Amino acid sequence: MPQHPTYLIHHIALDQQSPLPLPSANRHSGYYLVFWWKDRALGHLFIKPGEVLTDDVYLTKLAAAIEPALRQYIAAPHDKEPNMSLLQHKEYSQWAEWARQNLQPDSTEQLPASVPVSVIICTRNRAGQLQECLQNLLSLSCVPQEILVIDNAPIDESTFEAASLFKQVTYVREHRPGLDIARNTGLQHAKYELVAYVDDDVRVHPTWAYWVWDTFRDASVAAMTGLVIAAKLETKAQVNFEKYWSFNRGYVDKTYTPDFIDATMAIGPPVWEIGAGANMAFRKSVFEQVGLFNELLDVGAAGCNGDSEMWHRILSAGLNIKYNPRAIVFHEHRRETKGLKKQLFYYMRGFTVAALLQQERQKQAGYKQHLLQVLPKFYFKLIKDGFPRYTSRTSTIWAEMRGMASGFIYYKRHQRRLFKSYRN
Known part of the structure; x- marks a missing residue:
């Protein structure tokens, strides 16, 4: 086994294909398998380099990985149990038929062309990544009605030039350096009540903007985070980040209420578990109640923690945060240690x-x-x-x-x- 193994990512659409055969063992690279049913990510599985799994062991691991998500997607009546035995006994066609009959219908089959969401991308001197991100956002099945690029203390005109390639994109220059400064500048320029943030190094799923908008159809939701899946695991640094610092918060819906603060007060509420700034959204009105991002919690100042500190303030103010794993982005982790x-x-x-x-x-x-x-x-x-x-x-x-x-x-x-x- 290599000292610093990397992983090949395979996305397996269980509504279209059998999970078998298992990818052949490779002593140089492991496998990171992500399992899907239509537009819903259900779970993932790491297979180490050189690890040899029998079909039976693999299917048992697969079933364990996806069962929690399947439980939440079972259509009413909700007392049904996911029929994992069919999958584990290699009766794949029967299992797939069970899933088609028992899982909730796919609500993204007829999407609106656009949704009233302002997407804010805070960026600095990464024009190539930004251009790819913008192309991705503008090619979605359902597009956001506003995209803002906040050019944070640029050293040249490359970000402006990249944003200018897209007439649908609004460019704003913020001369003061700092991510939370840029986030606040974006808020001040956003036209819509729903404001979403993505990093310039993410690619969003085709239905991402729809699910951001859909999450806030629940009037009790003040803010949200979504699922972040690794885009590449090609280097030691990327593998280490995903294994030990992952932005992935799982495949099951979670609602964080003020009770989360009360229940974890003794250990210091772990608000960082709620989600990542690479995929988050808010009602603009929330900031009138809890204040803007703290610009002293920033790279160049205190460090990176403006998003988690905001979760703490929102919950402390008596508001709710939703984690929606159907709002999916793919994040490219840093390649170098x-x-x-x-x-x-x-x-x-x-x-x-x-x-x-x-x-x-x-x-x-x-x-x-x-x-x-x-x-x-x-x-x-x-x-x-x-x-x-x-x-x-x-x-x-x-x-x-x-x-x-x-x-x-x-x-x-x-x-x-x-x-x-x-x-x-």
């Missing part, structure tokens, strides 16, 4: 500052215990287990720990400004 280390440094720095701010707001929260006791024990174990080679999960621990230390220092130096920004 150097870039991944930099990313995780800022993640942990921003996480530390946001946690300390949230601790200040809610004195009973367990964030300090998490920062001063839980995480040090966790990293001590990683250091011990990784010695002396520090590969795979342990290859980035020094960057992560430096990020935490930097976060404490930043928080100490800028406490007054941070408190003021948090209250505002």
